[in-house]
Amino acid sequence: MIRLQNVNKDYGGRPALVNANLNIGLGEFAFLVGPSGAGKSTLMRLLYREEIPSSGKVFIGGVDITRIHARQVPLLRRRLGIVFQDYKLLPRQTVFDNVAYILRALGVDQSSINRRVTSALCVVNLEDKAKAYPDELSGGEQQRVGIARAIVNGPPVLLADEPTGNLDPQTSLEIVQLLERISTRGTTVLISTHDQFIVNSLRRRVISLRNGEIVSDVDSGTYEMEVKVATP
Numbered sequence: 543m544i545r546l547q548n549v550n551k552d553y554g555g556r557p558a559l560v561n562a563n564l565n566i567g568l569g570e571f572a573f574l575v576g577p578s579g580a581g582k583s584t585l586m587r588l589l590y591r592e593e594i595p596s597s598g599k600v601f602i603g604g605v606d607i608t609r610i611h612a613r614q615v616p617l618l619r620r621r622l623g624i625v626f627q628d629y630k631l632l633p634r635q636t637v638f639d640n641v642a643y644i645l646r647a648l649g650v651d652q653s654s655i656n657r658r659v660t661s662a663l664c665v666v667n668l669e670d671k672a673k674a675y676p677d678e679l680s681g682g683e684q685q686r687v688g689i690a691r692a693i694v695n696g697p698p699v700l701l702a703d704e705p706t707g708n709l710d711p712q713t714s715l716e717i718v719q720l721l722e723r724i725s726t727r728g729t730t731v732l733i734s735t736h737d738q739f740i741v742n743s744l745r746r747r748v749i750s751l752r753n754g755e756i757v758s759d760v761d762s763g764t765y766e767m768e769v770k771v772a773t774p
């Protein structure tokens with residue numbers, strides 16, 4: 543579902559991703575780990591075509607998305623669910639309307655909207671908060687709304703860039719377990735994180751980035767953060 547082929551990304555001559563090769567299959571679940579600045583967000587942004595690589599190819603479901611026209615980008619994004627660290631919910635809209643937003647934009651009829659939003663809220667266990675506003679929810683609940691919004695259109699691929707970056711350890715674990723459950727329904731899930739607790743709790747595929755390079759890629763992996771030794 544996701545494939546990178548010899549991908550390089552420079553920002554003004556400074557490399558952020560170096561000769562990245564990666565294959566993530568249908569329904570797979572993987573963590574993308576590495577310290578701050580390793581290139582995790584860059585890799586994620588290449589996958590939803592927020593950035594284009596300096597060289598190399600990026601495939602989503604067999605389509606090289608570096609070659610698609612700008613007007614096809616919205617079509618690509620419809621096949622991707624994207625979850626953000628800061629949730630990016632619309633503050634003046636209810637939970638229901640936040641989740642319904644994309645369906646309305648696509649002109650889906652009202653009864654399908656009701657059915658699909660209710661079903662997505664059910665997956666994240668927030669049916670009883672449909673009428674609430676984002677600021678009435680905890681951080682973990684807001685992120686669950688973000689996940690419901692990401693899956694409401696049934697995308698084959700779910701990308702989450704540091705989805706637990708603003709959450710406490712227990713809530714973080716619940717969020718990644720929810721994403722894991724979603725992957726068992728056939729969705730390909732890629733989660734970037736530098737949180738070793740959640741990675742080591744789940745023991746799933748771990749792709750490690752360091753200085754823009756994929757330095758390891760293992761099944762049932764763990765993540766040990768490098769300890770920074772202060773130099774005098």
Ligand SMILES: Nc1ncnc2c1ncn2[C@@H]1O[C@H](COP(=O)(O)OP(=O)(O)O)[C@@H](O)[C@H]1O
Pocket residue numbers: 553557558576577578579580581582583584585
């Ligand atoms: N828009 C940008 N312009 C210039 N440099 C950037 C930009 N985005 C990221 N970088 C640089 O690219 C490298 C990788 O950053 P990033 O992908 O954000 O890493 P991570 O998400 O792992 O913290 C860092 O050195 C960062 O400073």
Ligand SMILES: [Mg+2]
Pocket residue numbers: 582583584704
């Ligand atoms: Mg990042």
